[in-house]
Amino acid sequence: MANEPDTFEMQTPEQWKAFSHPLRLRILEELAGEPRTNEELAAALGELSGKLYFHTKKLLDAGLIVLDSTRQKGPITEKLYRAVARRFTAPTPVKGGKTPPLELYLAAGLDLYRSAWVETSGELAELGFHLVLPLEPERRAEFAARIRALFEDFKAAGSEAQDAQKTALTVVLHTLDRSKEDAKEKKDAPKMDNAGSAGGTADGTD
Numbered sequence: 001m002a003n004e005p006d007t008f009e010m011q012t013p014e015q016w017k018a019f020s021h022p023l024r025l026r027i028l029e030e031l032a033g034e035p036r037t038n039e040e041l042a043a044a045l046g047e048l049s050g051k052l053y054f055h056t057k058k059l060l061d062a063g064l065i066v067l068d069s070t071r072q073k074g075p076i077t078e079k080l081y082r083a084v085a086r087r088f089t090a091p092t093p094v095k096g097g098k099t100p101p102l103e104l105y106l107a108a109g110l111d112l113y114r115s116a117w118v119e120t121s122g123e124l125a126e127l128g129f130h131l132v133l134p135l136e137p138e139r140r141a142e143f144a145a146r147i148r149a150l151f152e153d154f155k156a157a158g159s160e161a162q163d164a165q166k167t168a169l170t171v172v173l174h175t176l177d178r179s180k181e182d183a184k185e186k187k188d189a190p191k192m193d194n195a196g197s198a199g200g201t202a203d204g205t206d
Helices: 015-019 022-033 038-045 051-061 103-119 138-157 178-188
Strands: 007-009 065-073 078-083 085-090
Touching: 015 022, 015 051, 022 038, 022 065, 022 078, 022 103, 038 078, 038 085, 051 065, 085 138, 085 178
Parallel strands: 007 085
Antiparallel strands: 065 078
16 A cells, blocks of 8 residues: 655645545545545445445545545455545635635635535534624734644644544635725725714714
């Protein structure tokens, strides 16, 4: 078996689409350990082999898993697959082009959330928020580093508890165009009359 690299940088919509499904994430986790056949995967994950075949085919077509080897089992040739890496990452954002570089990353997170929401039985733990903060470059770098460190701390700690569930987190941090913000503020600012007060009558009409 060839040694997998530690990380694989995903570049295409097909790769992100294949990645953004809870069962495929479990398949990738299993295949990062050792090569397995579709039947071995089905037994390890407690799923039907027919269902697994559909999802392993998606991962194979996207290049996230590869055929590692084959072996004979009587008249049947079994195929063993392995993951191309243990960790899958987004490319480093680069300015330019028609599509924002992290758009696929966000779309994959949304697809994963949608799949989990549809397929998960029982209550789905959810938390959502959107913040816009004024941050100096140094504070912004500190904020990003602390988010990353928090994630890595929890990832390193892991859990073997029976009630532990895979929990997804999608984070995108980006600055806003200050010049466009200034233009919008000027456009939205109330008009002033010559006396220095806001124009308009007491009932709000001009």
